[in-house]
Amino acid sequence: MPRKDSRNLVILVSILLLTGFASLMLGGEFIAPGDMMRWLLDNDAAGTGNADDTLNALILSEIRAPRLVLAILIGFALGLSGAAVQGLLQNGLAEPSILGAANSAALGAVMAIYIGLTGTLSFAVPLMASAGALVSVILLFMLAGQQGDTLRMILAGFAISAFAGSGISLSLNLSDNYFAALEITYWLLGSLENRSWSHVVLACPLILIGCGLMLTTGKKLDALILGEDTAFSLGANILRLRVQLAVGMALAIGGSVAVAGVIGFVGLVAPHIIRPFFGYMPSRALLPSAIFGAILLVSADFLIRLLPTMTELKLGVVTALLGVPFFIYLLLRGRGLTQSA
């Protein structure tokens, strides 16, 4: 079985590499594979080559590459968070946003835009978003308590999420600046447009630390399928497991929302798609779901750039549009989705 797993993982990584390569190649400007290889192997092409080479190198290194890296990072974070939260709460309907981090990060960002901090400090939005996610996880454990059961945790997360959501609505409601309101709305839809390497630098540490925390929970997460009492009797420290996952998720989701806005459904859908191939034990879904999340986001972003729409579609819109039909399919099939399925 492990051999089958590693074979499947290799397939997933290959698909990711292929979509990544394609998304570097295609877009407003087609860049031939040969040119791209030259750029990949020799980063000084910008200084030495002809005008075409210089332009291609610029498009690649300043526009497409950071966008691709962000899509991979964020997709990875979303897919992993989805598998982690579904394992933690033992429920296939759970989404990373259920514990409140996504909305809280969004509220942080919206406040930055609303107060007008973006004018004075270009990185106010991502910074405030990360802060929002961190505050949410602290609140979560204050509300859910140390011995709190899973249901209490879901309810606390829901309360935080709803509160942050109403904060966002309030700032839109009170905004007397039409452009600020529009900026907030657009930002909330989620996008990777015009993101640069500095966004990568900002999101990368948060996402990597968060993903590291989630990936190292190991097999103790599996014990939860037998219930908390049995997991405890098998040596799992339930509280530590919860803190590790919730903090990891807040960091990863906070980092993602900070640079790309709110992108839904990837975290919900990715684990469900890979489980039939990798098994239903929570720990086995983590890494494959993360890679598949990256594939989904890279493809969605790729699709956006290829579609001949007047204004570029927002990433969150596309993932939701593609995710909802799949969600309905899961609902109709009714397997592995809910606790009692």
Added chain:
Amino acid sequence: MAKMVSRDTLKTVDVMDVSHRYRDHGDTLDKTLDGVSLSLHAGEVVSLIGPNGAGKTTLLKCLAGLLTPNSGDVLYDGGRDVLSLPELRARKIAYLPQFQAVHWPVLAREVVALGRLPHGESFHTNRVDETKIEEAMRRCGVSAYADKSVLALSGGEQAMLMLARLLATDADVLLVDEPFTSLDPERQLQLSALLQEEARRGKIIVTIVHDLTLAARLSHRLVLMSAGKIVALGLPDDVLTQRNLLSVFNVEAEFGRTDKGSYIIPSGKAHQVEHGAVKNVAD
């Protein structure tokens, strides 16, 4: 130091004057355990019997370290090491709670393999683990379902699978909460034999059983509990008396004996009349 302790199998468990009450939103509820003392020894099957709410599960959870008593002590081999070191505890004490439904279509073998978690977390189970898993599944008669999804199994098959998970841990102390409830007669006998065999191998078995005949035939000793206290403790024949059943379960019973052992059939509900006399009301 933990390693030194873990090499020897546990010989005794001492429950010393343990009291426990659950807290509910700041209100202190009635005591669920009230000054319980009990000693258990390697090689014996001890069953807790008593009416619903007598404190049997609470006692079992105190033994498992899931609950910390408000007062009193639970000592393994005379010390607190086992319960205070989670890794040691997980290897020494295996616990099977009452209702245990799995919600994901995981494979039966994967569930049994979870029993090996306390013995290390390497991503691929090693040869010792494989042997223990196979042996546990064979003894519980679930080998045939190894590659089936848990959700495809019947209630009784799932119960035996959970038992295989318990055995796979190879712990010294097995705490089993009402394992017979969803089993057919054949599996009930199979499980009884299995628990007795574990005891012969030097383990300490504590179960909760509602069927009195089953409890009597399975166990070396019985612990009769009522309202958080131990009412009677000893050999099955000494504990299961007409008087005890009447005062604790409020039932009359017929007793009998065959060459296979004794049987107890609750035959009528007794009514406590105001002035304390006991009257039988036949069904």
